[in-house]
Amino acid sequence: xxxxxxxxxxxxxxxxxxxxxxxxxxxxxxxxxxxxxxxxxxxxxxxxxxxxxxxxxxxxxxxxxxxxxxxxxxxxxxxxxxxxxxxxxxxxxxxxxxxxxxxxxxxxxxxxxxxxxxxxxxxxxxxxxxxxxxxxxxxxxxxxxxxxxxxxxxxxxxxxxxxxxxxxxxxxxxxxxxxxxxxxxxxxxxxxxxxxxxxxxxxxxxxxxxxxxxxxxxxxxxxxxxxxxxxxxxxxxxxxxxxxxxxxxxxxxxxxxxxxxxxxxxxxxxxxxxxxxxxxxxxxxxxxxxxxxxxxxxxxxxxxxxxxxxxxxxxxxxxxxxxxxxxxxxxxxxxxxxxxxxxxxxxxxxxxxxxxxxxxxxxxxxxxxxxxxx
Amino acid sequence: xxxxxxxxxxxxxxxxxxxxxxxxxxxxxxxxxxxxxxxxxxxxxxxxxxxxxxxxxxxxxxxxxxxxxxxxxxxxxxxxxxxxxxxxxxxxxxxxxxxxxxxxxxxxxxxxxxxxxxxxxxxxxxxxxxxxxxxxxxxxxxxxxxxxxxxxxxxxxxxxxxxxxxxxxxxxxxxxxxxxxxxxxxxxxxxxxxxxxxxxxxxxxxxxxxxxxxxxxxxxxxxxxxxxxxxxxxxxxxxxxxxxxxxxxxxxxxxxxxxxxxxxxxxxxxxxxxxxxxxxxxxxxxxxxxxxxxxxxxxxxxxxxxxxxxxxxxxxxxxxxxxxxxxxxxxxxxxxxxxxxxxxxxxxxxxxxxxxxxxxxxxxxxxxxxxxxx
Numbered sequence: 061x062x063x064x065x066x067x068x069x070x071x072x073x074x075x076x077x078x079x080x081x082x083x084x085x086x087x088x089x090x091x092x093x094x095x096x097x098x099x100x101x102x103x104x105x106x107x108x109x110x111x112x113x114x115x116x117x118x119x120x121x122x123x124x125x126x127x128x129x130x131x132x133x134x135x136x137x138x139x140x141x142x143x144x145x146x147x148x149x150x151x152x153x154x155x156x157x158x159x160x161x162x163x164x165x166x167x168x169x170x171x172x173x174x175x176x177x178x179x180x181x182x183x184x185x186x187x188x189x190x191x192x193x194x195x196x197x198x199x200x201x202x203x204x205x206x207x208x209x210x211x212x213x214x215x216x217x218x219x220x221x222x223x224x225x226x227x228x229x230x231x232x233x234x235x236x237x238x239x240x241x242x243x244x245x246x247x248x249x250x251x252x253x254x255x256x257x258x259x260x261x262x263x264x265x266x267x268x269x270x271x272x273x274x275x276x277x278x279x280x281x282x283x284x285x286x287x288x289x290x291x292x293x294x295x296x297x298x299x300x301x302x303x304x305x306x307x308x309x310x311x312x313x314x315x316x317x318x319x320x321x322x323x324x325x326x327x328x329x330x331x332x333x334x335x336x337x338x339x340x341x342x343x344x345x346x347x348x349x350x351x352x353x354x355x356x357x358x359x360x361x362x363x364x365x366x367x368x369x370x371x372x373x374x375x376x377x378x379x380x381x382x383x384x385x386x387x388x389x390x391x392x393x394x395x396x397x398x399x400x401x402x403x404x405x406x407x408x409x410x411x412x413x414x415x416x417x418x419x420x421x422x423x424x425x426x427x428x429x430x431x432x433x434x
Numbered sequence: 435x436x437x438x439x440x441x442x443x444x445x446x447x448x449x450x451x452x453x454x455x456x457x458x459x460x461x462x463x464x465x466x467x468x469x470x471x472x473x474x475x476x477x478x479x480x481x482x483x484x485x486x487x488x489x490x491x492x493x494x495x496x497x498x499x500x501x502x503x504x505x506x507x508x509x510x511x512x513x514x515x516x517x518x519x520x521x522x523x524x525x526x527x528x529x530x531x532x533x534x535x536x537x538x539x540x541x542x543x544x545x546x547x548x549x550x551x552x553x554x555x556x557x558x559x560x561x562x563x564x565x566x567x568x569x570x571x572x573x574x575x576x577x578x579x580x581x582x583x584x585x586x587x588x589x590x591x592x593x594x595x596x597x598x599x600x601x602x603x604x605x606x607x608x609x610x611x612x613x614x615x616x617x618x619x620x621x622x623x624x625x626x627x628x629x630x631x632x633x634x635x636x637x638x639x640x641x642x643x644x645x646x647x648x649x650x651x652x653x654x655x656x657x658x659x660x661x662x663x664x665x666x667x668x669x670x671x672x673x674x675x676x677x678x679x680x681x682x683x684x685x686x687x688x689x690x691x692x693x694x695x696x697x698x699x700x701x702x703x704x705x706x707x708x709x710x711x712x713x714x715x716x717x718x719x720x721x722x723x724x725x726x727x728x729x730x731x732x733x734x735x736x737x738x739x740x741x742x743x744x745x746x747x748x749x750x751x752x753x754x755x756x757x758x759x760x761x762x763x764x765x766x767x768x769x770x771x772x773x774x775x776x777x778x779x780x781x782x783x784x785x786x787x788x789x790x791x792x793x794x795x796x797x798x799x800x801x802x803x804x805x806x807x808x
Contacts, residue, residue: 074472079465086460086688091453097656098448098784134508134658137679168677282471282683284508303542305511309656310685314460410472 064411065419068387070216070362071410072280076333078318078326085318093313103299105132106312112319113273113287119324120249121262129291131299132307136246136274136286141168143242143270143288146301147206148174156194156239157209158186160365160394160403162216165209177205178396183356185212185222188229195237207240207270213257214247214361217394217405221359224257231264239268240294246274246286247361249327252335254359267291270298275315277362278327283311334362337408340416347417348424352431362409365391368402372430377404380426386419438785439793442761444590444736445784446654450707452692452700459692467687477673479506480686486693487647487661493698494623495636503665505673506681510620510648510660514583515542517616517644517662520675521580522548530568530613531583532560534739534768534777536590539583551579552770557730559586559596562603569611581614581644587631588621588735591768591779595733598631605638613642614668620648620660621735623701626709628733641665644672649689651736652701657685708736711782714790721791722798726805736783739765742776746804751778754800760793 096106104110110127117125133139148155151173157165159178169176177198179190191208198204210230212222222230234241243260261271274286285308290298319326341364345355349366356365368374374390381388391403411419470480478484484501491499507513522529525547531539533552543550551572553564565582572579584604586596596604608615617634635645648660659682664672693700715738719729723740730739742748748764755762765777785793 069474071474072472074469077468077472079468082468083461083464086464087457090457090460093656094451094453094456095448097654098446098451100443100445100655101658134512134678134682135680137677138508141677164677164679171675171677276679280471281474281679282467284475284678284680284682284684301545303511303515303538303545304508304658305538305650305655306509306658308508308658308682308685310658310688311682314684 063385064415065386067406089313089317101306105307108316109312123262133286139272139288154205156205211244218365219356219358242270244272251360344420364406384422386422437759438789439760441780463687463691475680479681482690483686497636507660513662528579530579583616585618592739593730593732616644618646625734718794738780758796760796
């Protein structure tokens with residue numbers, strides 16, 4: 061039985077899930093795709109969903125995206141892994157990335173033998189001055205990074221968003237070193253307010269770029285559909301390392317039918333519901349942790365990044381919270397070497413709005429308990 | 435537009451595809467799984483389909499299979515790749531396998547840097563005397579294989595099936611060298627006549643075994659659902675290398691609903707239709723290539739392996755056939771070093787029974803054309 065106060069995992073909102081419309085989509089899609097289900101999907105995958113995702117990119121970025129340069133993957137994590145496998149063939153190959161990152165990515169890259177070189181973040185994402193220093197150092201050491209991995213929009217776990225000007229500065233550094241830029245935009249359309257910042261590929265048409273996105277966050281992770289966008293010859297380099305006989309035709313056909321003509325309407329409805337959850341988390345934090353902690357105020361994505369007082373052992377806090385049936389992800393999970401840090405991440409997609417206040421109250425209670433003089 | 439005479443790819447039969455029943459299954463499954471779609475599936479995947487596949491194994495093999503040792507994958511090719519990635523971390527790590535093999539597996543293992551060591555086959559699969567020699571040689575060279583990969587039932591491309599007695603002999607050799615055995619049984623239930631031979635795991639309960647199977651061949655490749663079965667600690671070794679955030683919940687839930695209570699009925703109906711196609715191929719071969727070629731008589735699977743006269747250049751034959759809108763897979767595609775061989779593979783799942791005769795007639799015509807004195 062899952063706790064109602066589970067803030068640990070980046071799951072999506074089950075409450076306003078469009079069950080009926082998805083059944084309708086499946087009912088329409090299956091007869092259309094029946095013949096194609098009997099054929100291997102090829103490395104790119106279902107043409108309908110690729111066309112739709114190319115439209116999604118064009119609508120958001122104002123830049124034409126060729127659907128034949130767009131590759132469907134088993135969630136964007138398959139794409140994250142594939143990029144590492146294809147571009148880092150040798151153990152110890154360096155990759156430059158945000159110093160706080162998604163544990164799935166950290167585990168994948170660690171298991172591939174990648175040397176993850178972290179760049180510190182601030183409230184606006186990866187710090188470009190620190191990136192520049194890191195690039196210089198790696199070049200001086202004769203081991204330029206195989207790529208720079210950036211999640212600039214609603215970063216996981218920090219919730220930060222990189223402004224347009226910093227994106228341009230980052231591109232300048234990347235291009236100065238002729239480096240490959242891998243942009244992960246999996247949260248890009250989980251957007252609550254303000255302008256959406258442009259994707260890097262919309263600011264610079266270098267064929268050295270790889271762009272990753274997903275349906276997991278705007279729809280649901282259980283459909284396991286993400287995609288990567290890359291142009292030749294980078295596209296071929298990545299495809300050469302794909303060996304799973306292609307992405308899921310059944311799921312892609314159903315999702316195409318569901319999203320066709322209502323992609324943005326769907327996102328707006330989903331985001332409106334998520335925004336209430338974000339607001340509830342921020343309000344409850346103010347009420348129950350206001351005098352002890354500080355936290356990010358994300359304008360998109362699924363996470364609030366909470367800084368706890370220096371004297372708090374986050375692992376002990378996790379135990380105290382679990383006793384109260386409250387779960388969060390300790391900051392150490394996101395640190396590239398899993399070092400202890402005075403942070404925790406709250407994921408607000410899954411808990412119900414009505415449970416959020418009580419969950420955060422219990423978190424505050426747990427915090428009080430571990431701070432009491434022993 | 436696909437040719438009606440496409441014998442090139444191992445696709446399934448689109449003709450008696452259960453479209454209506456699949457729509458019904460989706461209609462029932464989506465409301466049941468709606469909440470779970472919002473949660474990451476975990477590394478094992480949908481419990482319902484794992485339970486059903488454990489039953490499938492138990493029904494076929496008469497051996498209990500723990501669903502928690504069964505891992506859903508993105509088709510069995512993800513499992514084939516995962517095994518290579520997990521067990522062969524170093525470039526040049528040797529793997530012993532049938533000397534004729536599936537091109538997807540060859541490409542995957544080549545791209546992983548695996549040293550593929552081929553063992554010759556005869557009409558009953560991998561030759562155990564040759565396996566024994568190969569194992570001895572590799573051990574003498576101080577580089578024992580990381581695993582032995584065997585597709586013993588309706589082998590791709592040769593269509594051969596290994597009898598029970600040879601399986602026991604093979605196990606003896608594998609166990610003598612304390613080697614890991616990876617059994618790929620993806621065609622196992624595509625069965626036309628006679629007894630089904632037992633899987634290796636049913637003959638020997640060594641935890642050094644890994645077993646792979648699939649829904650691609652008994653249902654359709656577009657659902658991208660395969661599985662692997664392994665016991666701890668092998669299970670953990672394999673899972674540690676999985677980084678795609680888990681298999682497809684939507685497709686798994688729909689397939690569970692479709693197959694529940696009718697798995698074997700479905701297989702029997704699908705196999706009856708495929709058997710007619712196999713019979714048509716064998717009959718047409720007899721009529722049109724009988725005095726020039728010889729071929730396998732598979733009791734299951736999707737392929738007939740055809741030996742052409744020594745003087746025939748199979749690549750030239752492929753061109754002559756393409757001019758007649760007939761397609762097959764040249765034997766060189768299946769040879770571990772892609773060397774030319776006097777074989778070709780006919781896949782009979784996809785073409786219609788009524789087109790098979792004409793297709794093979796054209797193949798015979800193409801053969802005649804390339805054999806004419808220039």
